[in-house]
Amino acid sequence: MPIRDEEILAAAQALAGSLAQQRLLLTTAESCTGGGIAETLTGIAGASAWFDRGFVTYSNEAKLSMLGVSQSTLDRFGAVSEATALEMARGAISHSGAHVSVAVTGIAGPDGGTPDKPVGTVWIAWGQKLGYAEARRFQFDGDRNAVRQQAILEAILGLNARLK
Template sequence: MLPSGLTDLAAQVLRHAEERGERVATAESCTGGLVAAALTAISGSSRVVDRGFVTYSNEAKAEMLGVPPDLIETHGAVSREVAVAMAEGALAHSRAHAAVAVTGIAGPGGGSADKPVGLVHFALARRGEATRHAEHRFDGDRDGIRLQAALAALGLFVPPQPT
């Protein structure tokens, strides 16, 4: 069972994409498919969701998405550059109009002074547009960080709501 806030946002993403006649794809590392799971938990998602890539290992990022291994070696798997390459790779290897990528450190271990637990990089690639990047530092335990990351990733698909 997924949290209602996650499925509510996923439903909003699906409505927005369907209104635009778009299909979406996901490329996930630290969220391990949570973004795709939230989207596909909604009835009718097959009209919008093209595919999801879970690329937890560096090898999977290279093999499934075409992320250059030297890019990972130079910048690290948790970086702006790799998030952008993941999103663009998901777009290139799918029939989607838009693809979101998530790569980060959910913890509890694996962090460093430069890249602490909770650091997550996101990218949104749309056909014919410049790829957008976002970086967040989340607090909490592993599950909390993964949930916050999934929410942030879904949020990239929809325009900000007027206040």
């Protein structure tokens, strides 16, 4: 069943309330979602009170220079990996004024998949200012847009779960 825009908006509004209530700032580090999380969240009135900045780091070079992801991590595990997602989440925090972060890296398709990392493979990581971060692998179905929409929703839902 396709994700509806209303479902993403409801999750984003819940997140906005939690961030505002807890007086936390959020930053995003996005690859395959291309800034879609930041765009969704900043579409909510008052986002400047809780959204610090978003990093769109589509290329490996951007992950290195903007977030401090290490070349050895990219060489050893690849851009679509738990290790890279975790470094992206931590890097977004250290390169911003935010308290919490979410990072997304994956293969939205239609090309780029491998047997080990098929199209729809997405790693999402959530980080906190004190250095804690955790990541989860997802395997989404559908076309490029469907994979991206599912990643946006899961990233926001994951933030909601961690801010309760």
